[in-house]
Amino acid sequence: MKNPEGAHAIAVGLDQAIDVLVEGHVGYFAAGMNEQATVTITGNAGQGVAENMMSGRVHVKGSASQSAGATAHGGLLIIDGDATARCGISMKGADIVVGGSVGHMSAFMAQAGRLVICGDAGDGLGDSIYEARLYVKGQVSSLGADCIEKEMRPEHLTELAELLALAGRPEQPGEFRRYGSARQLYNFHIDNVDAY
Amino acid sequence: MTTTTSPVTDPAAKGLRENSTFDKLTIAAIRKAAATGLYDIRGGGAKRKVPHFDDLLFLGASMSRYPLEGYRERCDTDVWLGTRYAKKPLHLKTPVTIAGMSFGSLSAQAKEALGRGASEVGTSTTSGDGGMTEEERTHSKTLVYQYLPSRYGMNPRHLRMGDAIEVVLGQGAKPGGGGMLLGQKITERVAAMRTLPVGIDQRSACRHPDWTGPDDLRIKILELREITEWEKPVYVKIGASRPYYDVMLAIKAGADAVVLDGMQGGTAATQDVFIEHVGIPTLAAIPQAVEALQEAGMHREVQLIVSGGIRSGADVAKALALGADAVSIGTAALIALGDNDPALEGEYNKIGSSAGYYDDWQAGQDPAGITTQDPELSKRLDPVAGGHRLANLLRVMTMEAQIIARACGKAHLLHLEPEDLVALTIEAAAMTKRPLAGTDWIPGQAGSQAGSL
Numbered sequence: 001m002k003n004p005e006g007a008h009a010i011a012v013g014l015d016q017a018i019d020v021l022v023e024g025h026v027g028y029f030a031a032g033m034n035e036q037a038t039v040t041i042t043g044n045a046g047q048g049v050a051e052n053m054m055s056g057r058v059h060v061k062g063s064a065s066q067s068a069g070a071t072a073h074g075g076l077l078i079i080d081g082d083a084t085a086r087c088g089i090s091m092k093g094a095d096i097v098v099g100g101s102v103g104h105m106s107a108f109m110a111q112a113g114r115l116v117i118c119g120d121a122g123d124g125l126g127d128s129i130y131e132a133r134l135y136v137k138g139q140v141s142s143l144g145a146d147c148i149e150k151e152m153r154p155e156h157l158t159e160l161a162e163l164l165a166l167a168g169r170p171e172q173p174g175e176f177r178r179y180g181s182a183r184q185l186y187n188f189h190i191d192n193v194d195a196y
Numbered sequence: 197m198t199t200t201t202s203p204v205t206d207p208a209a210k211g212l213r214e215n216s217t218f219d220k221l222t223i224a225a226i227r228k229a230a231a232t233g234l235y236d237i238r239g240g241g242a243k244r245k246v247p248h249f250d251d252l253l254f255l256g257a258s259m260s261r262y263p264l265e266g267y268r269e270r271c272d273t274d275v276w277l278g279t280r281y282a283k284k285p286l287h288l289k290t291p292v293t294i295a296g297m298s299f300g301s302l303s304a305q306a307k308e309a310l311g312r313g314a315s316e317v318g319t320s321t322t323s324g325d326g327g328m329t330e331e332e333r334t335h336s337k338t339l340v341y342q343y344l345p346s347r348y349g350m351n352p353r354h355l356r357m358g359d360a361i362e363v364v365l366g367q368g369a370k371p372g373g374g375g376m377l378l379g380q381k382i383t384e385r386v387a388a389m390r391t392l393p394v395g396i397d398q399r400s401a402c403r404h405p406d407w408t409g410p411d412d413l414r415i416k417i418l419e420l421r422e423i424t425e426w427e428k429p430v431y432v433k434i435g436a437s438r439p440y441y442d443v444m445l446a447i448k449a450g451a452d453a454v455v456l457d458g459m460q461g462g463t464a465a466t467q468d469v470f471i472e473h474v475g476i477p478t479l480a481a482i483p484q485a486v487e488a489l490q491e492a493g494m495h496r497e498v499q500l501i502v503s504g505g506i507r508s509g510a511d512v513a514k515a516l517a518l519g520a521d522a523v524s525i526g527t528a529a530l531i532a533l534g535d536n537d538p539a540l541e542g543e544y545n546k547i548g549s550s551a552g553y554y555d556d557w558q559a560g561q562d563p564a565g566i567t568t569q570d571p572e573l574s575k576r577l578d579p580v581a582g583g584h585r586l587a588n589l590l591r592v593m594t595m596e597a598q599i600i601a602r603a604c605g606k607a608h609l610l611h612l613e614p615e616d617l618v619a620l621t622i623e624a625a626a627m628t629k630r631p632l633a634g635t636d637w638i639p640g641q642a643g644s645q646a647g648s649l
């Protein structure tokens with residue numbers, strides 16, 4: 001597909017194991033709800049790229065706007081450039097690898113899956129996070145409620161190495177830190193009121 | 197003979213006066229907050245008395261209009277929803293539909309019963325925050341699939357399996373609020389459907405994760421239509437707060453239908469303070485929504501589905517006369533299944549409630565097996581019998597609406613019109629712009645002479 005010129009809802013709802021090459025920039029929700037297909041976007045992607053992806057692979061060679069990979073259940077989203085706010089918001093099992101940095105409130109309420117950030121993360125990373133795992137190489141401006149740094153155990157180094165390899169990244173797993181849920185807000189308690 | 201000490205059951209007789217600001221319920225709430233540090237979470241809708249359909253009356257036919265013969269002359273009840281853009285709009289036999297109630301808040305048996313009851317009379321059910329279950333899809337001939345901020349269990353396969361898509365922005369019980377499902381109800385099945393750990397308190401988001409505002413919504417609707425081949429009606433559900441603007445924006449965003457839920461609308465679990473103090477009554481919201489539809493030239497083209505406190509055929513007829521195309525019921529449907537059944541009084545007492553008052557739908561201990569995930573309790577609801585009771589209620593509501601429509605001389609429920617109504621209270625007159633009964637007075641309209649003739 002050539003010259004999408006920022007059109008919205010490009011290559012959405014694909015449900016076959018096909019390869020789609022989009023040459024240029026795309027608008028909102030490109031490759032939304034993807035199943036099985038491999039979609040490559042050579043330019044930048046607008047809001048909600050690969051939102052609610054179920055499986056397959058979406059590769060943005062440029063940068064991505066807000067809410068990249070929002071609620072995605074499966075598959076792999078690769079963004080070579082930066083992603084802005086709310087990257088991986090509410091993600092439910094997908095893997096996301098961002099070559100650059102992500103904006104504020106990324107991985108907000110992230111439920112499952114893995115988000116790898118090779119650059120920096122903006123404010124409020126992983127706010128109200130559930131069981132997703134976050135890996136960041138650069139600086140984290142601040143962590144959101146209930147998100148803490150966690151020990152990088154061997155199994156984490158292994159899965160991170162796999163993800164970096166799948167995304168064709170040169171970074172080494174040892175350069176990253178891991179973040180996840182402190183699980184303190186899982187059940188309401190009045191003593192945690194400041195966090196709500 | 198009377199004794200000198202009168203029983204304490206009537207403090208007023210002793211000259212004790214209840215404070216209307218600090219009444220007994222208020223005192224109990226303050227005491228509870230102080231003792232526990234917790235606010236009250238419950239199910240159901242606003243309990244306070246607000247202007248409602250009871251504040252309207254129909255003007256039956258008279259000299260200037262003639263009625264239709266009850267039972268003999270036709271009064272049709274079917275309704276089309278989604279005629280604006282959808283290739284496959286829904287055609288329902290009655291305008292009374294079943295509102296979205298999540299699996300998770302309701303048992304699988306309850307979802308099945310809703311599907312069975314609705315299908316028996318040719319109307320639709322709606323999924324809810326928690327995804328589509330086999331029980332509901334199998335037993336519901338026409339199923340509206342909700343697309344919510346949480347996107348729990350949302351997947352393109354289910355999106356395509358639905359007969360319509362309802363993009364949920366809000367609920368009348370809590371406009372501006374997200375969902376909650378407390379840990380007791382997050383069983384393994386519920387947790388798996390929502391991709392969450394078992395037993396945690398689940399908070400669902402109040403905003404959609406990948407769009408904000410009407411311009412984005414327009415693109416979101418485009419995406420949903422592309423994925424479903426432009427076949428399915430796309431509804432937008434709003435909680436009643438600023439219905440004129442919200443409906444106008446929903447029309448501009450490309451909705452096929454708008455679902456408008458007033459503050460009496462039920463919820464599975466929300467803070468009491470939210471339910472009682474945020475949002476406006478259904479009665480106040482409908483005329484504003486209709487005004488927006490009319491101004492946009494879209495009345496009847498973009499259908500209006502109203503919910504929030506609909507209990508009877510009279511409520512249905514009044515909603516339609518004010519300009520709605522259909523209604524949805526939640527609480528009334530649960531009551532038909534067996535919620536708050538007086539036969540369970542003893543069991544309600546055991547959990548600190550009473551038949552007719554039970555609203556701890558968040559707690560998962562429902563003796564009627566409806567708002568629970570407990571396998572033993574859920575088994576108490578027979579989906580076949582429950583479905584049949586719901587079908588009965590839906591039939592009665594439809595027939596009652598027909599009785600009123602015929603009396604007003606209407607051959608179709610959708611022919612009911614505002615001119616058929618008058619208001620019983622000044623509030624209702626001001627909200628609906630119908631004259632106060634017996635007068636030609638509409639508050640706010642100078643020298644109003646609107647025809648109550």
Ligand SMILES: Cc1cc2nc3c(=O)[nH]c(=O)nc-3n(C[C@H](O)[C@H](O)[C@H](O)COP(=O)(O)O)c2cc1C
Nearest residue numbers: 295296297298324325461462464504505525526527
């Ligand atoms: C138990 C229960 C669960 C509900 N779950 C949802 C839901 O998942 N999504 C939604 O949009 N509304 C939900 N609602 C609200 C209903 O869709 C509907 O707006 C409301 O029940 C209508 O008002 P009524 O109960 O007075 O008929 C729920 C309501 C109840 C009672």
